[in-house]
Amino acid sequence: MRNISDELCREYGLSVIEQRSNVSKSRAYCFQEKTLKSMIQEDIDEAISISYTPTQFYNELQLLGYEYKISEKNISVKHPMSRKFIRLKSLGSDYTNEKLMKRILDYNKVQQNGFERYDCLGFDIRPYFEKYKQKRLTGLQRLFLHYQYVLKILPKTNRTKPSPEYQKEVIKASQKLDTITWQTTIICKFDIQTLDDLNIVMTGFEAEMKKLIATRQKYRNQIRYCNDEKEIQELKNKAKELTPKIGLLRKWLGYCEEIEEQSLHINKFLEEKVNVKSRKGKAYERN
Template structure:
């Protein structure tokens, strides 16, 4: 299974090439596992460059060592040095599905079929993550006719189709029906940090409703009692809480949370005897609450409800219906307020820790944290450059130093995020106070006018 992406590069050509050829990500593990004689022989040969260790970097229509200069010469030859400098593409595979050698071979074949006839391309395989992935740096100007590469939707579709064909050739899995909906990066990072996002809140309440429902009507009624608003039919069924402005479709929360999947879960958690004897129609719509039920019209409403409640009681006692496990059900609005309170608590601890009392002190602290973080980022960049030229032992020492710097940067980033959060909250409070003052002034003026009139 391969996922493909492509995007333009407009800031620096050398930056994206150096990123693709990064020694720490493309270094051949076979070299590191070589015997002592080979390593000593390699170290003693001063004529060899660091590029020979980059087994998983290949140049198409250009040399790896001088790819940046060759691409720039092509641009100058046709007088097209501005605008988009290159295109950066990525091809990522499923974890533990193939070897680095096969991954790189697929990447090279993909680059040759896509751009090999007209463009200079660097292909590199990164091994530093759980998912092996190929990076492609494509020159934006063709060395054949000087035409610029047009990154349009049809071209991306061709790249995806070519990648899928190569995956089938190498007997790898392929995504047959890819989802077109993209998840926002902010939401993805928040869920990765374990924060209680809107989607996580919806999922937990839906799971709770599924566990405590035996029909779709009970499922929807349970969510309504928790404060949710629900609308739509199967494909477009959506829900939202009152303090959110937009509805969210069930299927947006994931495949397991589509209406059909939820219905299937509710149906499966009933016992087999209940499934066989149940004649209740399958509800594919959100039922609207009615003030007058049919049993009330026929005149036996109260007796019928008592009999139904008694039947359900015995079903719970016999274990046909799942029993309540005793969890305390918390309102989704309260959950949202708890999340906000945790955020405010962290910001309060930050203010007390640094003894910040005024807005000016907060801005000074922001500048101080930003300066400190920039310094650490520069140090880490220097260590990365040293690691590219260091030997195995020195490289391990530098890696440990780099990890320590990364931990410091992570902590400082948290403080910076808290500082900006305090600033935003303070500005929002000031705006609210101004609006309140204006409303009070208007009320006072109205009262004065009324008194004068009287």
């Protein structure tokens, strides 16, 4: 109606307001803005519930279609349906930078989702945990599960909280929880007991990855000399199917390369735990 009115005014020589200023927001606009904020709030809560590190949180936001900006004082996001960024702290006191990081690294959330984390990877850790409790696991398998058991990441339900020093270790572990989960999965899935076993498995990963890369390159080379559109599409699909497999092997190799370093850290932490218990026991005897 506004456009029609402006055209009529111009046709009959009447004035037209070209620049409108101080136009108040309509009720519909305010309702939409409020609804958008609640949608963002729900998405943020969902991303926090499945994230254990800030990096994973930002990745989850991207998967939901958000853009984000990070500064020293603010985290701002842009909803896929919005044209402007909104500061998360405007959503409430639970969404300040400090509170968000605390919620992401929350000890209780880490504790409650031990088994579910492995379920997300499509790997059932429960049989190995049962073997651990029965003292039937050895080597790296026992070491990695014992570490998660001591920190009360496994099992899922624990009646007691670890001491403050253990909670600090839990926060450290939570920052690398995806890595530890993947490493434990690989160790159990490929029956890795020793570092020698690890090197054999890594050699197998490298050989398989090189084979897949060579096959993918062969398909791509064939595309260059092919004139049949149907055949070209089939070759493209075959090459595309190999890409996620190569990516997974590359990811596994990366996790394997860190297993030795991670095992040294775990051993050191567990030894310190034993030494602390020993010192407390001796002090109790003296008293």
